[in-house]
Amino acid sequence: MTVGILGTKLGMTQIFDEAGKAVPITVVQAGPCPITQIKTPATDGYTAIQVAFGEVREKTLSRPERGHLSKHSQTPPMRHLREYRLDDTSPYQLGQAITVDIFSPGQLVDVRGTSIGRGFAGYQKRHNFKRGPMAHGSKNHRLPGSTGAGTTPGRVFPGKRMAGRMGNATVTIRKLQVVRVDSERNLILIKGALPGKPGALVSITPAKVVGHK
Incomplete structure (x- = not known):
């Protein structure tokens, strides 16, 4: 070095x-x-x-x-x-x-x-997710969608792109x-x-x- x-x-x-x-x-x-x-x-x-x-x-x-x-x-x-x-x-x-x-x-x-x-950022700001339909009947405007399987394995795998702290990292x-x-x-x-x-x-x-x- x-x-x-x-x-x-x-x-x-x-x-x-x-x-x-x-x-x-x-x-x-x-x-x-x-x-x-x-x-x-x-x-x-x-x-x-x-x-x-x-x-x-x-x-x-x-x-x-x-x-x-x-x-x-x-x-x-x-x-x-x-x-x-x-x-x-x-x-x-x-x-x-x-x-x-x-x-x-x-x-x-x-x-x-x-x-x-x-700060704490959502899916769209943090990971550039697309938004859901904006019609009145849609209840999925800024939601992430499915995050994991059901019975098996019954948990969310580590590293899943989700909401959380954004920035303030060593770059x-x-x-x-x-x-x-x-x-x-x-x-x-x-x-x-x-x-x-x-x-x-x-x-x-x-x-x-x-x-x-």
């Missing part, structure tokens, strides 16, 4: 490329993310680095969280922690900041975040293109839509490109 960066989704807009075509983009305020822990096979059984994002007041963190971050005195109190597994952690040091400079325009990235919660959008990187303002402009509302936390990593055999 490779190192990524944490950021906050600011919102969507559009820019124009060299040909004058409008490109829909999402603006992400990413990093800088200081490295708060380096994991090795000797201490943790695997190799990874842990990064932090979102500076907050110290009293908003619990005592164990403050103690964990205080191992490196230069790291201010941070709200979010995320680790990225690596094959080799030797190029990284505690306190080193991961910035948007690890990405370049035209690069493909994977963006992971939490989708917008829609990864793969192979999005980086349009522009602003190192001075720590901004990444990514083509397309990202999961979550403006202000949501997202994790951006280089896309896994599988070569053709």
Whole structure:
């Protein structure tokens, strides 16, 4: 795996490329993310680095969280922690900041975040079911219809598409293109839509490109 960066989704807009075509983009305020822990096979059984994002007041963190971050005195109190597994952690040091400079325009990235919660949704909204006849005699306007067999097996199989909670799930959008990187303002402009509302936390990593055999 490779190192990524944490950021906050600011919102969507559009820019124009060299040909004058409008490109829909999402603006992400990413990093800088200081490295708060380096994991090795000797201490943790695997190799990874842990990064932090979102500076907050110290009293908003619990005592164990403050103690964990205080191992490196230069790291201010941070709200979010995320680790990225690596094959080799030797190029990284505690306190080193991961910035948007690890990405370049035209690069493909994977963006992971939490989708917008829609609450308890019905069959049509959640699974695109068709509605029933709307005539007065029909009593099946938005009902799901049959959900299972009768005597045998006498239950509804797990995984049946039914009403329930919609959204608020971890989603990864793969192979999005980086349009522009602003190192001075720590901004990444990514083509397309990202999961979550403006202000949501997202994790951006280089896309896994599988070569053709």
